[in-house]
Every structure is written in structure tokens, then in C-alpha cells.
Amino acid sequence: MMRTHMCGELRPEHAGQEVSVCGWVASRREHGQNLAFVDVRDHTGIVQCVVDGAHQLRSEFVVRVTGIVRDRPEGTHNPALATGDIEVGDCTVEILSEAEPPPFPIGDRVDADEILRLRHRYVDLRRPVMQRNLRLRATVSSAIRRSMEEQGFVEVETPTLIASTPEGARDFVVPSRLQPGSFYALPQSPQLFKQLLMVGGVDRYYQLARCLRDEDLRADRQFEFTQLDAEMSFADQSDVIGVISQTVVAAIRAAGREVDDAIPTMSWREAQDRFGSDKPDVRFGMELVELTEAVAGTGFRAFQAPCVKGIRVPGEASMGRARLDRLTDQAKAAGGGGLVWLKMEGEGLESPVAKFLSAEEKAAIPKALGAEPGDLLLLAAGERLIVDRVLGQLRLELGRPPVNEGGLNLLWVTEFPLFEGLDSEGRPMPAHHPFTMPHPEDLDRLDSDPLSVRSQAYDLVLNGWELGSGSVRIHRPDIQQRIFSFLGIEPEQAQARFGFLLDAFRHGAPPHAGFAFGIDRLVALLAGEENIREVIAFPKTQSGVDPLTGAPNPIDARQLTELGLRTLPRPT
Helix, strand or coil: CCCCCCHHHCCHHHCCCEEEEEEEEEEEEEECCCEEEEEEEECCEEEEEEEECCCCCCCCCEEEEEEEEEECCCCCCCCCCCCCCEEEEEEEEEEEECCCCCCCCCCCCCCCCHHHHHHCHHHHCCCHHHHHHHHHHHHHHHHHHHHHHHCCCEECCCCCCECCCCCCCECCEEECCCCCCCEEECCCCCHHHHHHHHHCCCCEEEEEEEEECECCCECCECCEEEEEEEEEECCCHHHHHHHHHHHHHHHHHHCCCCCCCCCCEEEHHHHHHHHCCCCCCCCCCCCCEECCCCCCCCCCHHHCCCEEEEEEECCCCCCCHHHHHHHHHHHHHCCCCCCEEEEEECCEEECCCHHHCCHHHHHHHHHHHCCCCCCEEEEEEECHHHHHHHHHHHHHHHHCCCCCCCCCCEEEEECCECEEEECCCCCEEECCCCCECECHHHHHHCCCCHHHCEECEEEEEECCEEEEEEEEECCCHHHHHHHHHHCCCCHHHHHHHHHHHHHHHCCCCCCEEEEEEEHHHHHHHHHCCCCHHHHCCCCCCCCCCCCCCCCCCCCCHHHHHHHCCCCCCCCC
């Protein structure tokens, strides 16, 4: 073999052995005219090699070094390295590949622009943190597969070229050469196919599925992503939650992190009331507090609203006016009418609105919020959903700890609304895909009060990130048609868009439920990364560009003609 050991494996017990290591030159330090200390790096770490005549070696040259392992001289040990007690001496060096100077330093701390890093991703991947992240991802994926198989699930691959059934995000489409004018879509998820697998008797399906959605990118979102996709027959919500909980806990522990076996559950309504979010970060306090009763009958016009709530920001009474004005602008951008701030100064309140509040209100508001001297109180009023959203965003802005602090706090959020509002024609808009089963206790309100109907949908949240979501599916044609009717989808339209699934249901569909969660997001949180691009080998930028390959790029006229396509000028 070309090498006998990995660079980071060598220890004092290897002293006296002749070894060969292969890797990249991390650094070279001259020691006299002919002697040099050369650090050689592979994905396991760095080892120091003592080399005669190393003048030709440069950073990132690929080398094979053969020599004798020995203890480092007294006083030269390096406790920062796992190999810091030894070195390789009497070395011979074979240059396997020369290299140009790297475009940025190969280390955990890199100040290089992200575009530069992604353009030279093959160099960026040599950085120890990227090596750790990718190997952590492999560990997590293996643990997920193991757990699902131990629970009786079978891995089935679903198609990548499918029919377009636009739901939610935009499809990426692929023109057909053999059927000019027709297009395939790339799957946003395997949703319909995994339901067909349940009709087909697969019973327990899973897949680490590649999914593609043409949506705006951000820190926790890419065009293409990987998710654990699972579906179970003859199962309800509690069955799915049990399986996924066991799998996620197994993956987290395989990554060397601690987490409780039992994952708490919270209803969507409680999450909104307490945290102003359907994916609450429960690592810190600053919960939303109901103040509507405390200011009932108020003479302050801004508080004469259906809902008044507040949050307490500990120790921030010294916050300057400029920052408070920015927070007010954020509240307005989130749909609120504004923001009221109160500073706890000694025994009293400082606020531009203090003069409009009664003595009873000045006492009741701080008491309800548990305020102490030095605290800042932020209050919002208006429609409940808007107040929750405004204060929920400000809570995160002011209190959320870094992603790698505060431990791992998993949470199941259940009982989401089936519909999220009414469209311009007064029809309910689905909060999830149209195959989500309504809560059995609310079926009798579908016609009379659809916006109050809960769904059998559930999300898994980790430190304020939505890992994934799932639901009990509709398997009864009569309920499915009722939901389609609410959404304005006539039977002919339903057949045209989802006919292959509806036809399958007529051949005996078992009750079934499922879930999917993002591998990228889980690994990013386990790695302590704020952006999923740091745990993906070859990601896109936030603008959807791949600086490495230049994608997306035009294709030549011959290909366009072959596909029966032509490009149009962009509208101005």
C-alpha cells in the first residue's frame, strides 16, 4: 500500500516503527540550511516530519513521506495536536503532485469570501472543519438507516423524473426530447409515490431522498436537499412520532451529542401563544405574555385592540433610542401597527406612552411580565396572529443564543390548523398539502367553521429550526373530495392533477401516515453551523449560483433545437 498509517493516527506507541504517510503539505518551517519541519495533513490530522533538503516543497504539494516515528525532543511537544508527542524522522519524501499556492489558508478559521471558497470548493473541503462536517453527515445518515431498518422499514427509491403537480414551491422542470413540448418535473418530495407504496402493500417505507424546490434560498434552504422520507400503513400520529423520535435520537447520539429519549409535545396554538412561532426555540425564556385583561378598559387608544401582549428583555433598559426605533420598524415590517416600549427604571417606568397609562396599568403590566429594575418591556397590540408574529420575531432578534449554545432541544408541534386563511374568493387555503387528514374531533365543523378545523399534521423542531413535518393522510375518497371542493378543485381538475393517486385509492388504500425531515438541517445543528451550506459538499450560493461549475449556464443552439425550445429576452 502507498501508506501504512493515516497522519493523525501516529502516537508514542508507534516509536521506532518505519511508517509511510500520504497527504498535503500543511506548512514547512526551515531549521538550518538543509533541515525542515514539514507538517503533512490528511483528513485525520497533522503529523510533523523532519526532512533533509525540503526546499522544493511548497504548501499543498501532495506527498508521500516515509520515515521512523520517534518522540519529540524535550520541550518541543505540541499539546494542540493529537500527534504532538511524536514526529517522523529520517524522512524520504516523494512528491506525488505539485500545487499552485492555495487561494486562501487551509484552516478552521477562514476569512475568505464565500464566493471564493465555493469557486475553489475542492480546496475548501480540505479544511479540517469541512472534513469533520462531511464525515459527521455520513455518520448521521448511517445511524438513520440503521434505526429505520431496525424498526422494520424497507428502503425504496422513487422516481426523479415525474409529472408536474405544482403544490407549494415551484417545480424544476426538464424538457422531454422524445415528447417535444412536454416536460418532466424534478420531485419536490416523494409524497405521492410513498402513498402509492402504501397502497402497494410496502407497509413501512423509508428513503434518504434527494428533493428539489425552486424557491428563494436562505441559511437553512437550498434548491436541492436531502431528507429522511418515511411512510407507515395502519399507523396514526403517535406511531409516526414514536418512530421518528427514536431515529432522530439515535442519529444525535451517533454524532456524540446528548439528548433526552422523551421529546416533549406542544400544540400549535400553545406555541403561537407562548413563543409567537410554529417552530419555537425553547432554549431561552422571553415568552410572550397575555396582557389583554391587564389593560382592559384602557384609555390608551393603541391598546384598544383584540389582543395585547408583551415580552420582557432582561437587563436591556439601557438600550438606546436608535435601536428601539429599529425594533419598531421591524415590528411594522412584520405587519404590526408599531411597538410600545417601557423601561424599568428603579421603582418607575420610562416610556413615551407612560403618561397615557393609568396607575393600575403601570402596576399591572410589569407584574404580569415579571419585570425587574433594569428590564426592557416590549408590547404589541392588534389581531392575535399579527401580535404573535411581531413579538415572536423580536424575541428571536433579542434573545436567541448562537446555534452551538444551549444544548439540543427537540420539540414536537401538533394540531396545526387545516386551513391558514381565506383567498380572495373566500375559499379556505390549505396550511399543508391537500392530502392531510382533518382532526377527527373537528370533522363536523368542516362546512360551518373550516378555519377552526385542526389537522393531523405535526412538525419536529430543533432549537428553533423546523427539521421536518408530516401528517396522517386522507385515505377515504369522500373526505378527499370534500377537501378538494373546499379548495375549489373540481373532480375533473383533481383527476387531471392527481388522478394516478386517486385511482390507486379506489383499489384499497390502508390508513397511513408519514413524515420527512431535512438531513442538511439536522447535521448543521449538530455541527454548530448557522448555514446548511457548511455541511453540503457542493452547495449553491444564496442567489442560486454554483461558482465552481458556473451553473446555471446557457445551453447551445443545437441542444435547444433538439428539445424544441427557444429562449426569450428577459422582460424589462
